Amino acid sequence: MMGRLTVLGTGPGNPAQTTPQAEAAIAAGEWFFGYGPYLDRLSLRPDQQRIASDNREEIDRAKAALDAAVKGKAVCVVSGGDPGVFAMAAAICEAIEHGPPSWRNLDIAIVPGVTAMLAVAARAGAPLGHDFCAISLSDNLKPWPVIEQRLRAVSAAGLVIALYNPISKSRPWQLPAAFAILRETLPWTTPVIFGRAIGRPDEHFVVVPLSEADRQHADMATCVIIGSAETRIVERPGRDPLVYSPRSTGG
Amino acid sequence: MMGRLTVLGTGPGNPAQTTPQAEAAIAAGEWFFGYGPYLDRLSLRPDQQRIASDNREEIDRAKAALDAAVKGKAVCVVSGGDPGVFAMAAAICEAIEHGPPSWRNLDIAIVPGVTAMLAVAARAGAPLGHDFCAISLSDNLKPWPVIEQRLRAVSAAGLVIALYNPISKSRPWQLPAAFAILRETLPWTTPVIFGRAIGRPDEHFVVVPLSEADRQHADMATCVIIGSAETRIVERPGRDPLVYSPRSTGG
Numbered sequence: 071m072m073g074r075l076t077v078l079g080t081g082p083g084n085p086a087q088t089t090p091q092a093e094a095a096i097a098a099g100e101w102f103f104g105y106g107p108y109l110d111r112l113s114l115r116p117d118q119q120r121i122a123s124d125n126r127e128e129i130d131r132a133k134a135a136l137d138a139a140v141k142g143k144a145v146c147v148v149s150g151g152d153p154g155v156f157a158m159a160a161a162i163c164e165a166i167e168h169g170p171p172s173w174r175n176l177d178i179a180i181v182p183g184v185t186a187m188l189a190v191a192a193r194a195g196a197p198l199g200h201d202f203c204a205i206s207l208s209d210n211l212k213p214w215p216v217i218e219q220r221l222r223a224v225s226a227a228g229l230v231i232a233l234y235n236p237i238s239k240s241r242p243w244q245l246p247a248a249f250a251i252l253r254e255t256l257p258w259t260t261p262v263i264f265g266r267a268i269g270r271p272d273e274h275f276v277v278v279p280l281s282e283a284d285r286q287h288a289d290m291a292t293c294v295i296i297g298s299a300e301t302r303i304v305e306r307p308g309r310d311p312l313v314y315s316p317r318s319t320g321g
Numbered sequence: 322m323m324g325r326l327t328v329l330g331t332g333p334g335n336p337a338q339t340t341p342q343a344e345a346a347i348a349a350g351e352w353f354f355g356y357g358p359y360l361d362r363l364s365l366r367p368d369q370q371r372i373a374s375d376n377r378e379e380i381d382r383a384k385a386a387l388d389a390a391v392k393g394k395a396v397c398v399v400s401g402g403d404p405g406v407f408a409m410a411a412a413i414c415e416a417i418e419h420g421p422p423s424w425r426n427l428d429i430a431i432v433p434g435v436t437a438m439l440a441v442a443a444r445a446g447a448p449l450g451h452d453f454c455a456i457s458l459s460d461n462l463k464p465w466p467v468i469e470q471r472l473r474a475v476s477a478a479g480l481v482i483a484l485y486n487p488i489s490k491s492r493p494w495q496l497p498a499a500f501a502i503l504r505e506t507l508p509w510t511t512p513v514i515f516g517r518a519i520g521r522p523d524e525h526f527v528v529v530p531l532s533e534a535d536r537q538h539a540d541m542a543t544c545v546i547i548g549s550a551e552t553r554i555v556e557r558p559g560r561d562p563l564v565y566s567p568r569s570t571g572g
Binding site: 081082084085086087088089090091094128152153154155156159160161162163164166167174175178180181182183184185188189191192193195196197198199200201202203204205206211212213216219220223224226227228229302304305306307308309312314315316317318319 | 332333335336337338339340341342345379403404405406407410411412413414415417418425426429431432433434435436439440442443444446447448449450451452453454455456457462463464467470471474475477478479480553555556557558559560563565566567568569570
């Protein structure tokens, strides 16, 4: 019997931001593959099987999940945020392309979720209110010069930038290097937003000018949003300021 | 009595993709401002007030909503998708910046949602699996040469592109012009995905090579995703192909 495989995103971490569609997929799943901390967010039943793996083992996890689905299991592959943004959906597609023909016969469903930059942006105001991009700062899977060139291109073109995977124990220098590059093309007053675990007890949220942007505000779960030259800060008495990018641009 | 204002996103249209957080905000709201078709998706109670306006009146709608909140109402401003992506959150911030001081004292909350490109990407596979950008093709609020320059910059830099607001009755030529620009920098075999109303009865979804990309597949509610040179198509017997962008890049 051929099983099915669902790749789902739980959203940024606040349970109220997980969609009913994702909850239904979880309820229908038998075997759950994912990074341990993401699986920890689920309340699985005793009959549901949990197969946790390390964050850096995406392709091996994808292959194991596809193998279980071919054997007839109802498999869920769990990502935080949205599964299509620097997460498991691409790894599943990649494994299918290079795997046995049986994997192409599987019933594959991908359930979208609220990705981290949207939650961080909502906490800040509307920094993604005009054209923007999302760039992973991890050079595990692409050469650093490609990342440098992309940062220069998008900042010069006036896009707001959301950085995913900004830093880790094995990648300590890339985030400061990215800020140094951006200080060449953007005003030093450009707002930089650091957000992690928005809406959770361990939330960290801070806004600083690009001149003061520093890796101390980030860990591997942080999303960093760097404004464009047009991004503005609206001060409010007794409240957090609103950071937003106007819908219009003069060019 | 000072009211509060919540800007919320209902997600891409499938009710199972609206978050519990957005549903709770709707349940707590008294006055609802938004584009008519988005308000039509809500099941409001008789005691909840509906104030619909045209799609092009964002700033007037924002001002009316802020005014109602200052008068003590619990106001919801409703966007489809995510309110921070080419939607009402930026218009609210902009109105506050240029409005009376009382608007800065309001309790403002922004509730994120699943934005259209994530739902279209999930339907296709994982086309946003590596670095990507979101660009509005509307030249109502920015000059067309800025859009042209951004399309050239991001396609040359290897980012996947999600186009919002691709076409409307008053903007018929911009989408074909965008495809013509992208054919200068991208292989003509690059996959182009057109998706609207994903998961709804009026869903339209099609994948064509850039050489055949044409405005006939799009309307104002369509999100168009153009791959990078590395985006791949995995054929599957008897099933839709998977379109994905590999996590790794050779540079």
